[in-house]
Amino acid sequence: MLLLALRNLTRRPLRNALTLSGLAVAVAVLACLSAFGQGYRSQLGSELDRMGMQVMLVPLGCPYDAAARVLKGKTLDNSLPASALTLAQHDPAVAVAAPLLMVALPRPSEGRTDMWVGLDRAALPLKPWWRMKSHVTPGSNWFPSDDSVILGAEAAVTEAREPGDKFYSPETGQTLRVAGVLERSGTSDDSLFFVPLATAQKMFHQPGRLTAIALRLRDPALISEATTRLQRIPGAQVVTLTEMMGTFLNLVGSVRTLLLAIAVLAVTISTLSVFNTLLAAVVERTGEFSIMRALGASRSQVFGLITIESLLLTGLGSACGMGLAAGLGYGFENIVKQWVPFAPSGSLLSLTSSVMLRCILISFGVGIGASLYPAWQASRLHPADAVKMD
Amino acid sequence: MPSPPKPSQTSPSLPVVEAVELTKIYHRGREEVRALNAATFRIERGEFVAVVGPSGAGKSTLLNLLGCMDAPTSGTLRITGQEVQGLSDQQRTRLRREQIGFVFQHFGLMPTLTVAENIALPTLFARRRLAQRVDELLEQVALSHRRNHRPHELSGGEMQRVAIARALVNNPQMLLADEPTGNLDTATGDTIISLFQQLHQAGLTVVVVTHNTPLASATQRQLTLRDGRVD
Amino acid sequence: MAKTQRKFWYVGVGLLLSTALLVQWRSASRVPLTDFRVLPLRHHIEGASLCPWRQPEADLHAFFPTATRYDTQSPILSSLLVDIKERLGRWLTPDENPLYLHRVYRNQQPLGTILVRRVKGEYGAIEVVLAVDEQGKVRGLKLQRLREPEPIAQTLRSPHWLAAFEGQTADSHWRLGEAVPEVRAAAQPSAQAIVEGVRSSLILLDVIRHNKT
Numbered sequence: 001m002l003l004l005a006l007r008n009l010t011r012r013p014l015r016n017a018l019t020l021s022g023l024a025v026a027v028a029v030l031a032c033l034s035a036f037g038q039g040y041r042s043q044l045g046s047e048l049d050r051m052g053m054q055v056m057l058v059p060l061g062c063p064y065d066a067a068a069r070v071l072k073g074k075t076l077d078n079s080l081p082a083s084a085l086t087l088a089q090h091d092p093a094v095a096v097a098a099p100l101l102m103v104a105l106p107r108p109s110e111g112r113t114d115m116w117v118g119l120d121r122a123a124l125p126l127k128p129w130w131r132m133k134s135h136v137t138p139g140s141n142w143f144p145s146d147d148s149v150i151l152g153a154e155a156a157v158t159e160a161r162e163p164g165d166k167f168y169s170p171e172t173g174q175t176l177r178v179a180g181v182l183e184r185s186g187t188s189d190d191s192l193f194f195v196p197l198a199t200a201q202k203m204f205h206q207p208g209r210l211t212a213i214a215l216r217l218r219d220p221a222l223i224s225e226a227t228t229r230l231q232r233i234p235g236a237q238v239v240t241l242t243e244m245m246g247t248f249l250n251l252v253g254s255v256r257t258l259l260l261a262i263a264v265l266a267v268t269i270s271t272l273s274v275f276n277t278l279l280a281a282v283v284e285r286t287g288e289f290s291i292m293r294a295l296g297a298s299r300s301q302v303f304g305l306i307t308i309e310s311l312l313l314t315g316l317g318s319a320c321g322m323g324l325a326a327g328l329g330y331g332f333e334n335i336v337k338q339w340v341p342f343a344p345s346g347s348l349l350s351l352t353s354s355v356m357l358r359c360i361l362i363s364f365g366v367g368i369g370a371s372l373y374p375a376w377q378a379s380r381l382h383p384a385d386a387v388k389m390d
Numbered sequence: 391m392p393s394p395p396k397p398s399q400t401s402p403s404l405p406v407v408e409a410v411e412l413t414k415i416y417h418r419g420r421e422e423v424r425a426l427n428a429a430t431f432r433i434e435r436g437e438f439v440a441v442v443g444p445s446g447a448g449k450s451t452l453l454n455l456l457g458c459m460d461a462p463t464s465g466t467l468r469i470t471g472q473e474v475q476g477l478s479d480q481q482r483t484r485l486r487r488e489q490i491g492f493v494f495q496h497f498g499l500m501p502t503l504t505v506a507e508n509i510a511l512p513t514l515f516a517r518r519r520l521a522q523r524v525d526e527l528l529e530q531v532a533l534s535h536r537r538n539h540r541p542h543e544l545s546g547g548e549m550q551r552v553a554i555a556r557a558l559v560n561n562p563q564m565l566l567a568d569e570p571t572g573n574l575d576t577a578t579g580d581t582i583i584s585l586f587q588q589l590h591q592a593g594l595t596v597v598v599v600t601h602n603t604p605l606a607s608a609t610q611r612q613l614t615l616r617d618g619r620v621d
Numbered sequence: 622m623a624k625t626q627r628k629f630w631y632v633g634v635g636l637l638l639s640t641a642l643l644v645q646w647r648s649a650s651r652v653p654l655t656d657f658r659v660l661p662l663r664h665h666i667e668g669a670s671l672c673p674w675r676q677p678e679a680d681l682h683a684f685f686p687t688a689t690r691y692d693t694q695s696p697i698l699s700s701l702l703v704d705i706k707e708r709l710g711r712w713l714t715p716d717e718n719p720l721y722l723h724r725v726y727r728n729q730q731p732l733g734t735i736l737v738r739r740v741k742g743e744y745g746a747i748e749v750v751l752a753v754d755e756q757g758k759v760r761g762l763k764l765q766r767l768r769e770p771e772p773i774a775q776t777l778r779s780p781h782w783l784a785a786f787e788g789q790t791a792d793s794h795w796r797l798g799e800a801v802p803e804v805r806a807a808a809q810p811s812a813q814a815i816v817e818g819v820r821s822s823l824i825l826l827d828v829i830r831h832n833k834t
Contacts, residue, residue, distance in 0.1 A: 001514065010502070159746045160716075161745065294459060296484075
């Protein structure tokens with residue numbers, strides 16, 4: 001029966017190949033999307049886990065305004081008021097309050113964006129992964145002087161800097177001395193330039209200004225009461241990491257829903273195409289089915305034959321789709337990474353066996369679903385039609 | 391030359407076909423068409439019978455009833471002793487599969503299957519594996535050298551011989567042929583007629599529905615149908 | 622309740638804007654920029670120390686105006702290391718070892734090679750784009766990136782100084798004041814680094830070429 005079904009599939013190679021490729025693309029999209037969703041969630045989760053803080057205090061408004069204003073030599077509109085740090089430090093639930101000033105200076109002509117972070121010593125406990133690979137003053141994780149800079153691992157490679165080297169900021173005219181290079185952490189820190197907070201405020205002419213305060217609580221359980229209090233600090237808004245993650249996941253969720261809708265559409269279209277192929281095959285082969293019935297094939301055998309043909313088609317299609325997903329998945333990932341906010345550093349695509357199994361089950365569902373009506377049609381054919389056909 | 395079927399399942403004394411007052415009525419809109427009208431006849435085991443008659447006389451209807459592909463409206467029809475009326479579709483399918491071999495005017499070969507696979511097809515439906523029987527039949531219809539060819543590579547006569555071998559693969563009690571020479575030239579038709587004669591001589595019951603005079607005259611007996619009645 | 626909703630609204634709008642900015646800046650600068658207040662960046666990997674060629678189209682047009690295409694080769698130097706050391710007078714540094722040769726063609730006819738090197742300037746990395754013709758002569762030199770203070774940057778980027786490299790080969794007298802003109806004292810360390818980068822690149826290319834023939 002399997003042989004018969006297989007032979008029948010080779011009868012219309014072009015039509016079946018087209019149906020097959022449609023199905024393969026649909027399965028590949030479906031597999032990539034499922035794999036992407038799972039991968040994104042777990043990567044984002046693990047990156048957030050590595051952060052030493054639970055809450056951020058940020059200015060009201062858009063943070064990206066900052067870079068533009070600094071470049072034009074204007075003071076930051078959307079920085080946190082000086083009082084915010086004192087208020088946060090005095091909150092009973094706050095264990096660590098680390099003030100930060102961050103400025104991104106893009107230079108498109110050189111294809112570069114310098115990302116400067118001014119930080120206070122209080123930030124150290126929030127960066128448990130900070131390890132100096134090499135430094136001027138061994139044993140220290142901090143800046144030996146106001147004009148020193150600590151470079152992320154990647155930044156040090158790109159700038160060809162080693163501890164003790166000079167490091168110049170063309171935009172601000174500041175010459176700094178490299179105090180150390182951080183070990184690679186797989187986080188954003190790898191590409192950043194760190195300077196003491198006061199130095200950053202001086203370099204960018206933003207005395208007393210902050211772009212964020214990172215907070216660690218004494219007890220994570222205090223998060224909701226602390227948030228309520230911190231929310232009252234004028235000019236600041238509170239963002240908790242879980243909230244942040246939730247927002248990202250929602251945002252990604254909506255992108256995913258959109259893509260999933262496309263995938264469902266693709267699967268529906270491919271189901272209809274399998275259906276159409278089978279129905280056309282049944283109509284084409286009416287005479288053959290009648291003859292089979294006359295030769296003693298039961299209705300269930302004819303029904304089974306069409307179902308096997310459909311399953312072969314969808315099985316082959318889903319195998320090709322899986323191959324496609326495995327082969328082109330990383331290209332797909334790169335495209336999706338451009339779309340989603342905050343693509344985590346690890347691979348977003350996790351083509352696990354459960355994802356594959358799910359897709360295979362769906363495609364078998366498609367196979368059986370699409371074959372029902374054509375198979376029923378074929379099984380209803382009357383054996384006497386074999387004689388009439390003559 | 392071809393090996394006779396082994397009539398082991400039914401008693402040798404019973405006729406292969408026994409029809410009493412066999413009637414089949416079709417409805418064409420409000421009109422009632424009496425395709426077969428109280429036909430009574432018997433076909434004994436080992437007989438070679440031709441069903442003849444003008445167009446519209448009820449030959450196809452009779453073929454459908456004899457082939458268990460349709461049920462009579464009234465009357466009694468026994469095939470190898472088993473009453474056909476009242477059988478379910480499944481039971482009729484089994485009767486057809488086990489007791490009757492079909493030969494069609496247009497051969498009805500599956501284009502995607504080879505000669506050997508086409509011959510073996512009914513065994514697939516009967517869930518039997520009879521590779522040896524296929525080889526035997528290929529030899530008997532002198533097509534061993536064509537076993538791996540596809541139908542489109544065969545001549546008309548060869549195709550009909552494949553169809554006959556296929557009809558015999560399940561060892562039927564009766565071979566039912568519908569205009570078996572209708573699509574063949576005279577010389578090829580003659581070889582098919584002689585093949586039927588050999589089968590008949592080997593003890594098989596052969597019933598052919600035909601317009602073809604040489605074929606009808608090669609049979610033992612002719613059942614003439616006129617207006618749904620057997621003369 | 623209303624306040625919470627407003628907060629979500631701000632965060633949402635902020636995120637959407639930042640996403641748009643992110644996509645735009647990323648495509649413009651090829652450097653990931655993200656809300657580094659909170660979340661780690663997808664770090665930007667440029668390979669161990671391989672220096673990217675940032676403006677291939679513009680550079681090709683400037684150095685080889687008739688070029689129709691280029692391809693990139695990555696020769697394995699391990700078997701040539703002794704030869705290179707002999708010519709260079711020192712072992713290759715780990716930074717110099719990985720090498721991409723961008724071979725430039727006019728249809729099927731090779732026109733030359735472009736090498737991109739990152740050398741250590743006094744105040745930061747200097748990325749050198751070096752175009753060499755088929756005879757091993759320098760066709761042109763460009764500093765695609767540097768972060769030296771303005772007077773030094775001006776000296777290094779001056780057409781006069783860069784033009785002096787043209788026509789030089791691996792066998793030129795690669796010393797400031799000889800193959801290329803002397804520069805003022807402040808620019809000397811970085812100028813020396815560029816000269817050494819060009820020299821070592823030309824020698825590498827020369828050794829590879831001779832080895833092939």
